[in-house]
Amino acid sequence: MGGTSVDGNLAAAGLAGQFDDLAELYEEFSRQPFRQELEFPSVLAALGDVSGLRVLDFGCGSGVYTRKLAGLGAAVTGVDESRGMVAYAQRREQDDPVGARYLAGPVPAELAGTMDVVLGVYVLPYTTTIAELTGLCRTAADALRPGGVFVTLPIHPRFHRDGDYYAPYGFRLRESERNDGSPVVLDLRALGHEATVTARYWTEDTLNAVLGEVGFETVDWLPHRTSAAETDVSAMAYFRPYLSVPHAALLRCVKGKARL
Numbered sequence: 001m002g003g004t005s006v007d008g009n010l011a012a013a014g015l016a017g018q019f020d021d022l023a024e025l026y027e028e029f030s031r032q033p034f035r036q037e038l039e040f041p042s043v044l045a046a047l048g049d050v051s052g053l054r055v056l057d058f059g060c061g062s063g064v065y066t067r068k069l070a071g072l073g074a075a076v077t078g079v080d081e082s083r084g085m086v087a088y089a090q091r092r093e094q095d096d097p098v099g100a101r102y103l104a105g106p107v108p109a110e111l112a113g114t115m116d117v118v119l120g121v122y123v124l125p126y127t128t129t130i131a132e133l134t135g136l137c138r139t140a141a142d143a144l145r146p147g148g149v150f151v152t153l154p155i156h157p158r159f160h161r162d163g164d165y166y167a168p169y170g171f172r173l174r175e176s177e178r179n180d181g182s183p184v185v186l187d188l189r190a191l192g193h194e195a196t197v198t199a200r201y202w203t204e205d206t207l208n209a210v211l212g213e214v215g216f217e218t219v220d221w222l223p224h225r226t227s228a229a230e231t232d233v234s235a236m237a238y239f240r241p242y243l244s245v246p247h248a249a250l251l252r253c254v255k256g257k258a259r260l
C-alpha cells in the first residue's frame, strides 16, 4: 500500500470510516518495537490476568489485541464499526484460529452487563463531540458487569508539542489547538505503509467527567512501561522519551456497583 490520505472522506464516513482500508497498516504497526515492547506490555499490565474472563475488545480494528487476549485464555469478542477491519480480523481467525469472535457494527444490546473487561485501544479519539464521547464511554460501561474494568487509551492531554517527537516510534502528530474536540492529525508509517488519520483531543477534565458520568467510580491514569531490560542501554535510550511524554494516556476505569 502506498500513501493513503483519507481526510476527504471524513464528512461522509465519520471519523471511524477512516479505517476501512487500514487493517494492513495497523497489522504492520503492531509489529513495531513501540507497540511490541512498550504499548502491549503497558496495556496488558493495566488489564491484569485475563485468563477465564469475558472481554470485549471495543474498536478491535484488525484484531491485534483480540487475538492476543484470546491467546491468554480470555473469551474475547472484538467489535468494530469498520467492516473492512472486521473482515480482515475474521480472515485472520479463519487462517489461524485462536477462538476470537468478531462482530461488525455497534455493540449488540444483549452483551449489556456481561463483560468482566472492556478494552478500547485508540478508540475514544475517534469521537467528534462530547455527546459522542459520552455515548462511546456509556457503551463500554453498559457492557460491563458492576466492578468490571475498562482500559482505554485516548490522546494524552499533554502529548509533546513537537509533532516530530514521536517519529522514532512510527508516527507524527499535528495539532491546531488543545480544546475538547480539536483535531489531531496522525501521520502513520510502518514498513512501507503510510496513512493519515484524524483523531480528536479531549482534555483531562472532560475525560474524567465523562467517565464518571457514565458510571465509572475510579479512573486511574497509569504510567506506561517497557518490557525492555533497564540494563539494555540502547533500548532504554529509545523508549525513555516516549515514557516521559507519551502520546496516549493509559486509563483504567472501574465500573461502580450502583448504576447511574
Ligand SMILES: C[S@@+](CC[C@H](N)C(=O)[O-])C[C@H]1O[C@@H](n2cnc3c(N)ncnc32)[C@H](O)[C@@H]1O
Binding pocket: 016, 017, 019, 026, 058, 059, 060, 061, 062, 063, 064, 065, 079, 080, 081, 082, 085, 105, 106, 120, 121, 122, 123, 126, 127, 136
Ligand atoms: C486506531 S484503530 C485501533 C484498532 C485497535 N484497537 C488497535 O489497537 O489496533 C481505531 C478503531 O476504532 C474503531 N471505532 C471507532 N469508533 C468506533 C465505534 N463507535 N464503535 C466501534 N468501533 C469504533 C475504528 O473503526 C477503528 O478500527
